[in-house]
Amino acid sequence: MASKETINRDEFIKNDYEDPTVEKVLTKKDLNKMAWRSLLLQASFNYERMQGGGWTYSLLPGLKKIHKNKNDLRSAMLDHLQFFNTHPFLVTFIQGVILAMEENKERRDTIRGIKVAMMGPLGGIGDALFWLTLLPITAGIGASLAASGNIAGPLLFVIVFNIVHFALVFGLMHYGYNAGTKAVLSLKESTKKISRAASIVGLTVIGALVATYINFKFGIKIHAGSINVDLQKGVIDQIMPQLLPLLYTFFCYWMLKKGRSPLTLIGVTVVIGILGSLFKLF
Amino acid sequence: MLIQALLIGIWAGIAGIDLFNGLTHIHRPIFTGFVVGLILGDWQTGLIAGATLELVWAGMVPLAGAQPPNVVIGGIIGTAFAILAHQDPKIAVGVAVPFAVAVQSCITLLFTIYSPVMHKMDNYAVNGNTKGIDRLNYLGPIILFIFYFIISFLPIYFGADKAEVIVNALPKWLISGLSVAGGIMPAVGFAMLMKIMWKGSYAPFFAVGFILAAYLKMPILAVAILGVAVAAYDFFMGSGKSDDGDKVKVAPVNDDLEEDYSNGI
Known part of the structure; x- marks a missing residue:
């Protein structure tokens, strides 16, 4: 890149504003526009600043409207272009709070501090709520329908998932903006309770998924004299149905805990499948 | 083609x-x-x-x-x-x-x-x-x-x-x-989820989900709704308060931008 020369941030980013007039300029329409733009939060994702570029991109219409002074706008843009990373479904909540602060012409270091303090916890909550709860549940239900050839499976999945998704993206933008800095306090109090509730639902469902969706049975019959015993139906099913899936899941869990990569486990699983069918175990 | x-x-x-x-x-x-x-x-x-x-x-x-x-x-x-x-x-x-x-x-x-x-x-x-x-x-x-x-x-x-x-x-x-x-293969995916979410105190919920599906053959949706009910009970009874070793990282409140918050994406 031709633009490698480093910019002296201190020269441009000022804590106070040249034009400190406080004025409510953002309309509901502006907020919705920025919520739409937040869908491109990860468009310029990279390992140096992660979502920093997309974050600034989605805030731009608001920043332009709030900071009519050129130097103030430059200071705000450069400040926001730094490292940023959070969960894409919850980002609009941070945006709402930050926009309320920008409009109120809070000091830059305060805005930056709030932004950085919020992105970590929200990233963790988002992972627990969406990647580990909403997605497995909606996709699991959709897949169980689709597996039996029902066309409603994929459609139901996409519709239910996006009702939650877009309700959050737009709802949280307005909620964050209205709550302003007060929201930060209410978030801190319930962070742990929300993530605990999500984990309870998630693990209950994972327990059921393990029992339902892993297909791992013995196909071997034991010959004891003149008696034939079907190992799976005659023995294991009598003790605990789906014992093998349960044991194998915990084996994988243990391997992951020991620092093995998921790819190793995929390789191990393929080897087990091939060896098992070579010796006619399964 | x-x-x-x-x-x-x-x-x-x-x-x-x-x-x-x-x-x-x-x-x-x-x-x-x-x-x-x-x-x-x-x-x-x-x-x-x-x-x-x-x-x-x-x-x-x-x-x-x-x-x-x-x-x-x-x-x-x-x-x-x-x-x-x-x-x-x-x-x-x-x-x-x-x-x-x-x-x-x-x-x-x-x-x-x-x-x-x-x-x-x-x-x-x-x-x-x-x-x-x-x-x-x-x-x-x-x-x-x-x-x-x-x-x-x-x-x-x-x-x-x-x-x-x-x-x-x-x-x-x-x-x-x-x-x-x-x-x-799904076992690997489920194990990855468990690696993030598992905690000794959550084991009973996992066991309940497994038992309902393995022995009683309950559908996933029914188990999920039951899970929501249990979580709601837990949430309103406030037992989350005694819960300290949560997986969710609460970022230290400071202005140090060099910290690595590798959540999200």
């Missing part, structure tokens, strides 16, 4: 953008499997293959910045293979995963290459060029579209007819072995 390969390429491009932008999750195998099935004229096989691949990728979500094998290419190539080579979707898993791993390393490379673009954005900010920042942000999805288009067009256009020949030449135990492995 050219038209179908082109359509699948375009669909892969759209799904590839959705994986990082928009996030409507039309990129999940359950949906891409159905669409690929429609394009190839066998939506029923597409549905079933998509459902199988979806479960394999159940736990493979982007957690704490770690990138799992690429779900877009895995779902699309896996389904296309199952339909074109007339194979059981479970075998398609064995074909899809190595492909998806290779693609993901390319994506990692792309994220590395995109870092210098941020310095360009800095320059635009200094000059007050907001349109320039917009443009650089639009450039990312365009690159992704072209990348996914090529990656899925080529194997479908050139390898579709060969795929069946290759599979027929394979020994029986290998095919049935891959099928067995495909059936077990």
